[in-house]
Amino acid sequence: MRIEIFPDLQALSRKAASYIVEEARASRDRPFTLALSGGSTPREAYRSLADPSFSSLMPWKRTHIFWVDERMVSPTDCDSNYGMVRNLLVSHISVPPENVHPFAGDLPSPEEAAARYEVELKEFFQLGRGQFPEFNLVLLGMGEDGHTASLFPSSKALLETRRLAVPAHSEKPPHSRLTLTLPVLNMAKKIIFLVTGKEKAYTVKRVLKDPREASPLPAGLIQPSLGRVLWLLDEEAASQLRPVRGI
Template sequence: MKRFVEVLSDKTSLITKAQEIMVSKMETAIKAKDYCSIALAGGGTPKPLYESLANQNLPWDKIHIFWGDERYVPADHLDSNQLMARQAWLDKVAIPDENIHPMTINNESPEQDAANHERELREFFGVASVEFPVFDLILLGIGDDGHTASLFPNTDVLQETEKAIAVGDKVGQPRITFTVPLINQADCVLFLVAGANKRDALDQIFSSDADDNAYPARLIKPQGELWWLLDETAGKFFKNNDLSLTS
């Protein structure tokens, strides 16, 4: 794993850097195999990134969009990660409908919907049940409790080793989520983190001896590149440390 940590002066600079990385990864993947697979994050931090990407001239027919997690709500619900990305980005560009692969909530049960999406994922990537798909790029954020995707502290899903898609739990609220082993197969994982409220969690995530189950973002160690982009309010701790260097 190659880890990169950069502290940007503000959120605008963070979004600019994230866009540069995303476009570069898209171009590299498309050149190598004629398509690029990206998993999106929810939350407020990546929304301006999506809005910015909507203004780019990219080969949309070669880009396939997935989501790293989804709240257990309909696609048109205001809390839906899919809805946010569509409104900010996907509905504004000429990306084919078949290139968008949401975590469909059919209300059969969270477990069944997770299994359905895993089957769709494996069919797209052409991998068997004993393998994990390899994404070109997975976008992630963190909560102030150290969770990422819907991998919440001290929940059962953190121990999942066989499934690519599983059910996460936030105080009794089910979520559909990528699992740790799926995320860790990615060629590149990009964390976007903004705000002073993330400092304590970052301190623990980068600590040498904190509890992985208490701060699940610590479990993310992809076989490719791991990028942490932080705005200055989130990354103040790192200004006086060597963590801004490649490791």
């Protein structure tokens, strides 16, 4: 695990975009699989990645974009994670349409939407029974309560060990969500957390400095056995940690 701290959201977001480009180019001629989150902090990273200074360096033709979680809303709804990424990133880049893999958040049933996404993941990654996909890179945020993706504290989704995607419930609207499961996230080759804001400083400290305090928190359960984890924090989110400044 590595921690980097930045003076503001803009610097953090540009560094995140830089790391995405770095990982994509390192995958050489192989497909590069990228799983994206919703939320206000990742939003700025997508704006940065859409900037020609970064987007021109990306191998978009072999990049496949997936989603970590979604709300059960229409893709044109302002709460849609897919819609947000489409507006800020996808509509500004030359990624082939067939390389964009959103949840079907507009289906009547979250169970059906989760099952459909699981089928898509199994087919794309050519998974056998009991196997999980290995994303090249997963971008995650973290809420003040320690949730990540749509994995909330005390959620039944945290107990899932077999499925790839499941319905989830949020106390905040939209209540009905979809999320990748912990086994999927923990199979990623690299995970980058993007966290900003003083209101998250105590939770950041719990997750990063006290394993006993972190264990009930979903973000503290992101512990890939083989992958790498990088935390990009602004100074406010890192205010209860020993200073370690990113470049």
